[in-house]
Amino acid sequence: MSDSYELVIKNGLAVLPGEVVKLDIGISDGKIVALEAGIEAGADTKVLDADGQYVLPGMIDMHVHFNEPSFGHWEGFPTGSASLAAGGCTTYADMPLNGNPPTVNLAALGLKADMAAGHSAVDYVLWGGLVPGNLENLEELWSTGVTGFKAFISNPGGEGEGRFREVDDETLYQGMKKITSLGGILALHAESDEMTAVLAAEAVRGGRTGARDFAASRPAQAEMEAVARALLYGERTGCRLHFVHISTAEAIEMIHKAKLRGQDVSAETCPHYLILTEDDMEEMGPVAKCAPPLRSAEEREKLWKALAEGKIDLIASDHSPCPPELKLASGLTFFDAWGGISGAQSSMELMFHEGVNTRKLPVTLISRLLSGLPAERFGLSGRKGSIAIGMDADLAVLHPNMPYALAASDLLYRHKHSPYAGMNLSCRVTSTICRGSLVYSLGQGVIFPDGGQWIKINEGQPVL
Numbered sequence: 001m002s003d004s005y006e007l008v009i010k011n012g013l014a015v016l017p018g019e020v021v022k023l024d025i026g027i028s029d030g031k032i033v034a035l036e037a038g039i040e041a042g043a044d045t046k047v048l049d050a051d052g053q054y055v056l057p058g059m060i061d062m063h064v065h066f067n068e069p070s071f072g073h074w075e076g077f078p079t080g081s082a083s084l085a086a087g088g089c090t091t092y093a094d095m096p097l098n099g100n101p102p103t104v105n106l107a108a109l110g111l112k113a114d115m116a117a118g119h120s121a122v123d124y125v126l127w128g129g130l131v132p133g134n135l136e137n138l139e140e141l142w143s144t145g146v147t148g149f150k151a152f153i154s155n156p157g158g159e160g161e162g163r164f165r166e167v168d169d170e171t172l173y174q175g176m177k178k179i180t181s182l183g184g185i186l187a188l189h190a191e192s193d194e195m196t197a198v199l200a201a202e203a204v205r206g207g208r209t210g211a212r213d214f215a216a217s218r219p220a221q222a223e224m225e226a227v228a229r230a231l232l233y234g235e236r237t238g239c240r241l242h243f244v245h246i247s248t249a250e251a252i253e254m255i256h257k258a259k260l261r262g263q264d265v266s267a268e269t270c271p272h273y274l275i276l277t278e279d280d281m282e283e284m285g286p287v288a289k290c291a292p293p294l295r296s297a298e299e300r301e302k303l304w305k306a307l308a309e310g311k312i313d314l315i316a317s318d319h320s321p322c323p324p325e326l327k328l329a330s331g332l333t334f335f336d337a338w339g340g341i342s343g344a345q346s347s348m349e350l351m352f353h354e355g356v357n358t359r360k361l362p363v364t365l366i367s368r369l370l371s372g373l374p375a376e377r378f379g380l381s382g383r384k385g386s387i388a389i390g391m392d393a394d395l396a397v398l399h400p401n402m403p404y405a406l407a408a409s410d411l412l413y414r415h416k417h418s419p420y421a422g423m424n425l426s427c428r429v430t431s432t433i434c435r436g437s438l439v440y441s442l443g444q445g446v447i448f449p450d451g452g453q454w455i456k457i458n459e460g461q462p463v464l
């Protein structure tokens with residue numbers, strides 16, 4: 001029996017659903033096949049000694065922008081996925097923007113899938129988009145295996161003819177009806193375009209173009225108004241909803257109340273809203289610009305409280321990279337600079353560092369937000385998101401006490417800028433395993449750069 005394992009991870013603290021147990025993990029054919037103390041490795045078995053380290057389910061990052069096709073010079077599947085492998089992520093979801101053409105019909109999905117195939121270090125799923133004029137394309141996207149649909153309620157920015165556009169209210173409503181009929185789910189960037197557009201224009205007209213002016217142009221009520229509207233439409237259409245990158249506890253509370261009323265809705269936040277503040281945005285400059293913007297330290301504390309109370313469903317990075325000149329070129333105001341934070345490589349370390357080591361939250365809670373809950377919400381939990389017999393062997397080994405200063409040169413992004421560069425972290429991902437293959441180790445870097453597979457959510461199943 002022992003010879004049949006291809007890999008055994010020995011002596012680690014395995015983060016199982018609800019408990020942490022010191023045991024060995026036996027892996028065969030890319031699956032977890034044994035969970036017990038004292039597994040014996042055969043002569044041909046590779047052994048990874050995780051003594052003193054946590055073995056977590058690999059992160060499932062439901063929100064990255066890798067920018068292909070056409071904007072691979074901003075990021076790309078090879079570099080983006082390598083950075084995720086180095087951060088303990090084993091499955092990610094690529095957004096239908098900021099590549100061009102955006103993923104809003106079958107042809108564009110095919111283009112993106114071709115660019116990803118053979119170029120990803122870890123597994124992935126792909127989002128389709130809901131935009132004005134593509135209602136008729138949602139069914140073909142869904143039946144081909146997209147994980148769900150993404151729409152913007154505010155202007156997504158970006159470049160190029162044919163770029164992704166925000167939805168008008170009628171498209172949002174009709175889109176929800178259609179997605180309900182398919183059995184799909186709609187992810188929303190929820191900020192009021194009315195409010196943000198008027199406030200931004202006023203600020204720019206008045207010459208108020210600094211970091212704090214940008215933050216003031218996208219206030220909490222812009223997020224709350226868009227969440228309220230989408231919840232209303234969701235209630236009337238029965239559409240399953242997922243709110244991406246929620247930045248305020250008030251909006252989390254609105255979503256939580258909708259859940260209690262019986263709505264099928266989930267809320268995501270990102271490490272940057274839990275770690276950084278508006279003060280950091282002013283100090284660091286556009287490298288820390290994102291939308292919704294970073295908030296006050298007080299707001300950040302309220303978000304941690306909501307997280308500890310179980311009101312947040314999942315953590316995702318919203319890695320939205322760009323070339324440095326779009327952040328830093330001389331003459332760019334804060335409003336002109338690209339809005340998006342490069343952070344995907346650091347999500348697990350940041351959440352462990354701040355959530356577990358500093359704030360003393362349970363490892364099982366943080367792990368569930370990074371892996372278990374996203375898997376359950378997006379139809380992956382039969383294969384991924386937890387450490388259990390029969391699951392894909394998607395694992396991250398994390399040393400809980402390995403202080404290091406994150407250097408720009410550690411970042412595997414195509415462009416090595418991030419608000420986290422220079423930060424002192426207390427813990428470190430030392431190995432990442434995807435379907436039983438070691439894809440990253442601290443000593444060797446990214447090892448298996450092209451083995452990731454597209455996990456088609458709906459493949460082979462009739463569209464409801």
Ligand SMILES: NC(=O)N[C@H]1NC(=O)NC1=O
Binds near residue numbers: 065157
């Ligand atoms: N277009 C795009 O990626 N926008 C993202 N960036 C950001 O900071 N928030 C977003 O929605």
Ligand SMILES: [Zn+2]
Binds near residue numbers: 189
């Ligand atoms: Zn967004």
Ligand SMILES: [Zn+2]
Binds near residue numbers: 063095320
């Ligand atoms: Zn995004």
